[in-house]
Amino acid sequence: MKQLNLLIKPASSLCNMRCHYCFYADEAANRAESNLGVMSEETAEQLIRLAFAAVSGNECVNFSFQGGEPTLTGLDFFRSFVRAAKKLRPQGVNVQFTIQTNGFRIDSDWADFFAANRFLVGVSLDGDKDLHNTFRVDASGSGTYPRVLKSLQLLTARNVDVNLLCVVTNLCARHPQRVYRALKKTGVRFLQFIPCLDPLEQPRGTAKFSLTPEDYGAFLCALFDEWYRDWEQGTYVSVRTFDDYVHLAMGRPCGTCATSGRCGTYLVVEGDGSLFPCDFYCVDQWKLGNLHDLESLDEVLGSQKEQCFLNESKEKPVECAECPWRSMCWGGCKRDWYTDEAGAACNYYCAAYRRFFAWTMPRLERIARAELARSRQLRR
Structure with a gap:
């Protein structure tokens, strides 16, 4: 095991915002x-002990905090967690701390803590003020953009490593250039774009924020055009999905499960110690156990239910078999699969990905060749 990734929900589904599209509120x-x-x-402490027992020297544990909203646990909890991790860390084992936050309660104390402990902080920001405030509101229904932007400025002023996460709704998808330029304007150069999820018990495409395959395909193509133009001009902006596709074009592994075509890259740890195989499957059906009942994480990582979950992701949608983009897409995220009338598995966004790769592949390959040449040059 090279790296153990743990996605921790210390406040469970608690949140101080009421984002209309929140998939975790729906799962909960x-x-x-x-x-x-x-x-x-x-x-x-039980989590930390089990995590360190699962790795050996020169390996890494990534403690990643999400929610709900993880900062609702309080700063004292995080201080205690970091102290315990430093105290219990075995010789030679590396530790990374990351957090994904809505930014709503970040103040100078939080910013100082993240800086001192070298947290990578993901802040959720859906483009500019009007786009963000449409779906990302507080408990009273008011927009949250000014408060989030203030938090972001506190973090960057202290040189905290920050990336921005934009949830692609139907509204964002119709304004790709506007979204990309607004995020760049913050000064942050590490961006993530993830398609919003429809509610579990609702037909795809029927929610007010729903992202259709047509809109998503158009968004990806236009976003890539903006990103590629920056690359040509020597301006580096990391868009995680595009970075992954470049790595695949280079013949190298990528960093996310959705683009690598396999589940099982991390474990989710809920507030009470309950364990799940994936952030998108934190429902009773897929509960793997509880930390307090374990002597080793191998008990869940090797369990029949975990293996069943992993094996499901290996059975790709039927249209993948003859797809020219199979080695770039790998079927996409399992949460986007559905069963058609004939009983075959399909990816809801298949048409979007086909459109994207047909539009971008020559340029992805050009970037891949340039990166390979640069890597060879650096090795000389």
């Missing part, structure tokens, strides 16, 4: 218990 509502509690120091 579909569990017997919607909120699994705020993580205790006892649960945190």
Whole structure:
């Protein structure tokens, strides 16, 4: 095991915002218990001990915090967690801390803490003020853009490593250049774009924020044009999905499960210690167990239910078999698969990806060749 990735939800589904498209609020509502509690120091220490026991020297543990909104656990919890991790860390094992936050309560104390402990901080920001405020609102229904932007400025002023996460709704998809330029304007150069998820019990494409395959395909193509223009001009902007596709074009592995075509790159740890195989599958059906019942993480990583979950992701949608872009797409994220009337698995966004690769592949290959040449040059 080269790296153990743990996605921790210390505040479970609790959140101080009411984003209209929140997939985790939807998942939580579909569990017997919607909120699994705020993580205790006892649960945190059990997690840390089991994590370090699962790796050996020169390997890495990535403690990644998400929600809900993880900062609702309080700064004292994070201080305690980091202290325990530093105290219990075995010789030679590397530790990374990351957090994905809505930025709503970040103040100077949080920013100082993240800087001092070298956290990578992901901040959710859906483009400019009007785009962001349409779906990302607080508990009273008011827009959150000014407060999030202020938090972002606190973080960057302290040289905290920051990336921006934009959820691609139907509205964002219709304004790709506007979204990309607004995010670049913040000064952050590491961007992620993820398609919004429809509610579990609702037909695809029927929510007010729903992203259709047609809109997503158009968005990806236009976003790539903007990104590629920056690359040609020598301006580096990391768009994680595009970076992954460049790596695949180079014949190298990529960093996300959705683009690598395989599940199982991390474990989700809920507030009470419950374990799940994926952030998109934190429902009762896929609960793997609880930290407090384990002597080793191998008990869940090697369990029949975990293997069943992983094996499902190996059975690709039927249209993948003859697809010319198979080695770039690998079927996409399993959460986007559905069963058609004939009983065959299909990817909801298949048409979007086919359109994207047909539009961009020569340029992806050009970037891949340039990166390979640069790598050879650096080795000399």
